[in-house]
Amino acid sequence: MAAPDGMFITFEGIDGSGKSTQARLLADRIPDAVLTREPGGSPGAEEIRALLLTGDPARWSAETEILLFTAARRDHLEKTIRPALLAGRTVICDRFADSTRIYQGATRGDLRAAVDRLHDLMIGQEPDLTFIIDMDPVLALERGLARRSGEDRFEEMGLAFQETLRHGFLHLAHDHPERCVVIAGQRPPEEIAAEIAAQVAARMEPV
Numbered sequence: 001m002a003a004p005d006g007m008f009i010t011f012e013g014i015d016g017s018g019k020s021t022q023a024r025l026l027a028d029r030i031p032d033a034v035l036t037r038e039p040g041g042s043p044g045a046e047e048i049r050a051l052l053l054t055g056d057p058a059r060w061s062a063e064t065e066i067l068l069f070t071a072a073r074r075d076h077l078e079k080t081i082r083p084a085l086l087a088g089r090t091v092i093c094d095r096f097a098d099s100t101r102i103y104q105g106a107t108r109g110d111l112r113a114a115v116d117r118l119h120d121l122m123i124g125q126e127p128d129l130t131f132i133i134d135m136d137p138v139l140a141l142e143r144g145l146a147r148r149s150g151e152d153r154f155e156e157m158g159l160a161f162q163e164t165l166r167h168g169f170l171h172l173a174h175d176h177p178e179r180c181v182v183i184a185g186q187r188p189p190e191e192i193a194a195e196i197a198a199q200v201a202a203r204m205e206p207v
Contacts, residue, residue: 006085008125009200010096012172013133014165016140017185018192022133023094025193026200030092034084037094038072042079045072062108069100070118077125096127102168107161127179129203131196132169135185137162 009026011019020037027035039049048068052060060068073096084091097119105112141162173180181199183192 006088007090007129007204008081008085008093008127009090010093010098010127010130011133012095012098012102012130012169013185014135014137014140014162014169016143017133017135018143018189019131019133020094021189022131022183022192022196023092025189026196027092029197030090030200033090033092034080035092035094036076036080038076038096038099039069040072041076041081041093044075044079048072048075062104062111063114065108066100066104066111066115066118069104070122073097073100074122077123081125093127096130097123097125098130098169098172102165102172106168106171107164129200130176130180131199132173132180132182133185133192134166134170134182137166139186 011023013019023037024035027033038045039052040046048071052065052068052072081091081093097115100119101112101115105115137159141159170182173182183195185192
């Protein structure tokens, strides 16, 4: 599979949905792809990641999280994403701005307008294609907590939070059908990967 210059693909979904696995499997299929993640993806952003994903669930307010995520995303954009896109490479990112829109903007207060204003001012970049891995929150939460990654702050907010996230992502897909594709996540990873690869191939130039 060969991508046109600078294709930007993101993966979104609730915690434990399998999006990180699918991002990696897709990157394995595309020569010269850049696989990255948020929060993180650059040295400065990785430092902010540790602040955001560890510690007590009440460590930060939603407003503070928005500022921290935006700071991490700006550094990621400057140091990793834009240079790769300008070099004609396909960038595959595990989470991007849609996660902030849902996690902070839609589920922890009426903050979506603030998220969008900051995004327009400081980021100004949208993916070409977004895969939303949809999964039963009960199963996803069990899977996420079982990893014991040490980055479980959002999982520890509980099932009701994950259910709200799921509805938020599905609503986002409904609002942006031109770039968002919902993928049923309760299937074997290889089957999901094949469906995603077919979706990407349909949008890429032939070899």
